Amino acid sequence: MTTENLVSRTHAEVSVGDELPPLAIPLTRTLIVATALATRDFQDVHHDPRLAADKGSPDIFMNILTSNGLVGRYITDWAGPETELRKVAIRLGAPNYPGDTMTLTGTVTAKTTAEDGTPLVEIAVVGANKLGNHVTGTVTVKLPEGAEA
Amino acid sequence: MxxxxxxxxxxxxxxxxxxxxxxxxxxxxxxxxxNGPMIRHWAEAMGDTNPVYTDPEAAARTHFGEVVxxxxxxxxxxxxxxxxxxxxxxxxxxxxxxxxxxxxxxxxxxxxxxxxxxxxxxxxxxxxxxxxxxxxxxxxxxxxxxxxxxxxxxxxxxxxxxxxxxxxxxxxxxxxxxxxKKAKAAPPAERPLRPRKVVNKDNQAFWDGVAAGKLLFQKCLDCATPRFPFAPGCNKCASLEWDPVESTGKGVVYSHVTMHYPKFPAFDMPYAVGLIELEEGVRMLGNVLGVAHDRVRIGMPVELEFVTHDAELTVPAFRAVGEN
The missing domain is CATH 3.10.129.10 (Hotdog Thioesterase)
Structure with missing residues (x-):
């Protein structure tokens, strides 16, 4: 692992209104099943199309632990390995079905301070697929402080 | 209450x-x-390459100090x-x-x-x-x-x-x-009608022929080229002058497909559709009757048969000749 991989964004470098580069995630059937298993979610709707259909869904769909994980990954991909996630709050809408693509976008919405004085950054995140917004949420992170600009 | x-x-x-x-x-x-194995499995499935989850040396150089x-x-x-x-x-x-x-x-x-x-x-x-x-x-x-x-x-x-x-x-x-599911919720519906024919100025003469029990094609008055389906001009010489000609309805299967899907409720699935080459030299699409859909063969002789599906829809089809 080279040091470049360890470079992280600092609190001072981030401004309200900053937009994160979009991240497009192809929703393969393999991804949906592999992530369901990796999150220990064995609900049939995440791997068995016929049983998913019995429950009113046209196909298997991504589980919420994965949506949560991908939102977390999106933030740390952008901010770097020093990032500490403090809060992830998500709401699910249009399901992530196999064959679609989810594109995550994010905007820095606030720079705040925790009760203990820790400087925090809030990012609004949306993950959209062709049916609409799969996930909308807010992520709160602590970044290395960095030099004030 | x-x-x-x-x-x-x-x-x-x-x-x-x-x-x-x-x-x-x-x-x-x-x-x-x-534990490391579950973390690695998770990171792999998520496509998350953050080294603090899996690489002790890299993690040691961050403020975390160790893998988290x-x-x-x-x-x-x-x-x-x-x-x-x-x-x-x-x-x-x-x-x-x-x-x-x-x-x-x-x-x-x-x-x-x-x-x-x-x-x-x-x-x-x-x-x-x-x-x-x-x-x-x-x-x-x-x-x-x-x-x-x-x-x-x-x-x-x-x-x-x-x-x-x-x-x-x-x-x-x-x-x-x-x-x-809608199919289960709805009471057994009456069979829907087949798609309606679309009659316009160009093909009016053809459908008039069907109504009279005749299968018509067009013949160019300038170069005598036969054509079907009905169109305003000749494909060969562009002449707009034509006469309707009645076909004998005899022909052979030029090509064919079997429709399995989508399952249109108005049709008996599966069914064969033939591209029939009539003896006058024009080709025409129609259902192939009198033979199982998987027994239709190229070159098979067929004869015209008008089929009436409902009060408003009669269309030409083709019956295999010499089949039981």
């Missing part, structure tokens, strides 16, 4: 509402301590896996059974709100308490009709001075009855 269904619903709601605010379980231990679990794995550590969603003999388990027994057997998660007090380290065994916060009234959603249940789970690690809160996890699920 209250009808029996809304009485039943009110009674059910009263039962499940009692669980609101109920402290469900406490001190339930995770099945596995926070991805924050978003918080719930993963307390998943019951094949044992199902709620520990046995818990209030949640009991509540879920009420839903299952009353037809709300399906479940989908809609909201997840997690706060992380600090990262989890390898070897830590988490435990959790759970509170049932709210049970909603009956709601109808795109998936079906049911109730939203919100739970709050506090996750701890045993420390020297008692339990240390490491994270909270608020989770909302919908327990629901799926919408009935």
């Amino acid at each position: 209250t009808d029996p269904i809304s009485q039943d619903k009110a009674a059910f709601l009263a039962v499940v509402k009692k669980y609101e605010g109920m402290h469900d379980v406490s001190g339930v231990l995770a099945l596995d301590p926070v 679990a991805p924050a978003a794995m918080l719930q993963v550590w307390i998943m019951r896996g094949m044992q199902g969603g709620a520990p046995a003999n818990s209030a949640t388990g009991e509540l879920y059974k009420h839903f299952t027994d009353n037809g709300f057997g399906s479940v989908v998660a809609t909201n997840c709100e997690q706060e992380y007090v600090r990262p989890l380290r390898l070897g830590e065994l988490v435990q959790y308490d759970q509170l049932i916060e709210t049970v909603s009234e009956e709601k109808t959603t795109g998936l079906g009709t049911g109730h939203f249940i919100t739970t709050l789970t506090n996750i701890y690690v045993d420390g020297e001075s008692g339990r240390e809160l490491v994270g909270t996890h608020r989770f909302r699920i919908l327990r629901y009855t799926p919408h009935k």
